[in-house]
Amino acid sequence: MPSQSALYAIADIRAVEQTCLATLSEGTLMQRAGKAAAECALGLLPNASSRVLAVAGPGNNGGDVIEAARLLAEHGLDVTLWLCADRSSLPADAARMLENARSSPLNIVETPSALPDNMEGWNLVIDGLFGIGLTRPLKGLYGTLAEWINALSCPVLALDVPSGLDADTGAIVGEDGIAIRASHTITFIADKPGLHTLHGRDYAGHVHVASLDIDTNLFPPACAHLNSVSAFSAFLKKRPHNSHKGSFGDVIVAGGAPGMAGAPILAARAAAKCGAGRVYAAFIGDPPAYDSAQPELMCRAAPSMDFSTGAVVAGPGMGTSREAHDVLAAILHASSPLVLDADALNLIAAEPGLQARLAELTAPTVMTPHPLEAARLLQSSTADVQSDRLHSARALAQRFHAVVILKGSGSVIARPDGEAAINTTGNPALATAGTGDVLAGICGALLAQGFPAWQAALAATWLHGHAADTLVQQGIGPIGLTASELIPAVRTLLNQLTEAHAGNHIPH
Ligand SMILES: NC(=O)C1=CN([C@@H]2O[C@H](COP(=O)(O)OP(=O)(O)OC[C@H]3O[C@@H](n4cnc5c(N)ncnc54)[C@H](O)[C@@H]3O)[C@@H](O)[C@H]2O)[C@@H](O)CC1
Ligand SMILES: Nc1ncnc2c1ncn2[C@@H]1O[C@H](COP(=O)(O)OP(=O)(O)O)[C@@H](O)[C@H]1O
Numbered sequence: 001m002p003s004q005s006a007l008y009a010i011a012d013i014r015a016v017e018q019t020c021l022a023t024l025s026e027g028t029l030m031q032r033a034g035k036a037a038a039e040c041a042l043g044l045l046p047n048a049s050s051r052v053l054a055v056a057g058p059g060n061n062g063g064d065v066i067e068a069a070r071l072l073a074e075h076g077l078d079v080t081l082w083l084c085a086d087r088s089s090l091p092a093d094a095a096r097m098l099e100n101a102r103s104s105p106l107n108i109v110e111t112p113s114a115l116p117d118n119m120e121g122w123n124l125v126i127d128g129l130f131g132i133g134l135t136r137p138l139k140g141l142y143g144t145l146a147e148w149i150n151a152l153s154c155p156v157l158a159l160d161v162p163s164g165l166d167a168d169t170g171a172i173v174g175e176d177g178i179a180i181r182a183s184h185t186i187t188f189i190a191d192k193p194g195l196h197t198l199h200g201r202d203y204a205g206h207v208h209v210a211s212l213d214i215d216t217n218l219f220p221p222a223c224a225h226l227n228s229v230s231a232f233s234a235f236l237k238k239r240p241h242n243s244h245k246g247s248f249g250d251v252i253v254a255g256g257a258p259g260m261a262g263a264p265i266l267a268a269r270a271a272a273k274c275g276a277g278r279v280y281a282a283f284i285g286d287p288p289a290y291d292s293a294q295p296e297l298m299c300r301a302a303p304s305m306d307f308s309t310g311a312v313v314a315g316p317g318m319g320t321s322r323e324a325h326d327v328l329a330a331i332l333h334a335s336s337p338l339v340l341d342a343d344a345l346n347l348i349a350a351e352p353g354l355q356a357r358l359a360e361l362t363a364p365t366v367m368t369p370h371p372l373e374a375a376r377l378l379q380s381s382t383a384d385v386q387s388d389r390l391h392s393a394r395a396l397a398q399r400f401h402a403v404v405i406l407k408g409s410g411s412v413i414a415r416p417d418g419e420a421a422i423n424t425t426g427n428p429a430l431a432t433a434g435t436g437d438v439l440a441g442i443c444g445a446l447l448a449q450g451f452p453a454w455q456a457a458l459a460a461t462w463l464h465g466h467a468a469d470t471l472v473q474q475g476i477g478p479i480g481l482t483a484s485e486l487i488p489a490v491r492t493l494l495n496q497l498t499e500a501h502a503g504n505h506i507p508h
């Protein structure tokens, strides 16, 4: 089996499946999928007399659920199978599973014409309507069924993919389409990107991977990975006693047009609390004398700054004035490790000269667009960006020769060679003004401390999301979490991770 964090596109899963089907006896993979699903379902059920509703569609996803339902019924559970398909046109493997189920205690209802009024009484629904073979939106009976299932209060286990969700992109198929909202998904052969980004996290719930005992050698390289601590932990370093503020780098945050001074302050505070040795906040407008909540920050006027002395975070609250443009041009010419956020991205999107300079940079560079900023950079629309977030992040990384964090639920981190990761931490508490500034500040602090761009982006995204998850567990959010509150939580987490993962290596 490929690593747990590997993600595969539908086309690759199909290729693996075809190779296996050619060598295994008929129905073997489906039996394995059904067995894994039944075991997963048992773990979600309260007791041995639980009532389970299984819904089967017209393809092999239906075959998986028929087999799972049979096994659960034979295990003594009260299982009803709604076969929402014409039995005579089921694919061969699924038809075989249905035939096997005939002699089991499974209660089979063929093509239910109406849904029962009573919605209660089920302990679990298993969704086997559609998997990776979905080609169009759920309509008619399938659409009604999805709506009905989504209104139930019991757990819902999706097989392979929640029906209606695109496993490659996390989009709901069709403009006015619907998908089944599962609390759990057991996905077969390997994990899929669409379960973790855009609508994926809302619709797939907890994702389990059942590899179906497929030979690892049959897998091509993964199309992306889930972000994890192991991807960046090599750069977490314990601090030597013999160190000083110069050992951990400077961060210069440039932004803060009149009326927007808070954004660079948030980024600068985050940079300071994530370990940068010295932090400057450089303002397009008049700089405040100092930050009274964090007087360690040095507040300066941006036009007079030397940007070559540290890692630079450009953009928070920067505005798009002529002054902002000139400061950004100076930053791009300083060739420092760089984080480009917010208005720095908007300025770059609007000016080919800045784009050309950015493409020439060789210092580590991270861009942190949200979907609208990404759309401006790609000269497309937010809807286009979101329709395939992996593709959009890769396209940006290639075009601008930078590591890109495409923000949002399931942030996508991509680098110019096409490598990509999807972040699994974070939650809607982060959907509040200023959290993006904090992310940029964390990234800047890690660059200043010697992280390469890729690992800085992975670590910053992971820490930012995990801090929000921890705060929500403590009741500080999701409602009302503020960006400022995120900063000390990220610091605690960074110290804990460093303690747990750093070796005794002494950095120079
Ligand atoms: N072939 C096998 O042996 C295996 C298949 N597996 C399962 O098979 C699934 C893929 O099977 P299929 O390729 O049959 O695909 P699906 O079962 O996802 O569905 C495809 C069928 O649904 C129809 N269809 C697609 N969208 C529709 C819509 N919106 N409304 C109505 N009909 C629609 C298609 O015309 C086709 O008949 C995987 O997701 C997985 O669950 C796994 O069991 C692994 C082994
Ligand atoms: N629903 C969500 N789930 C997970 N992360 C989210 C969610 N909404 C926002 N975020 C994260 O919060 C941050 C918001 O950044 P951004 O949109 O730039 O806000 P701002 O510019 O106001 O600081 C990003 O890191 C984004 O990924």
Ligand SMILES: [K+]
Pocket: 061, 127, 128, 129, 130, 131, 158, 159, 160, 161, 162, 163
């Ligand atoms: K399904």
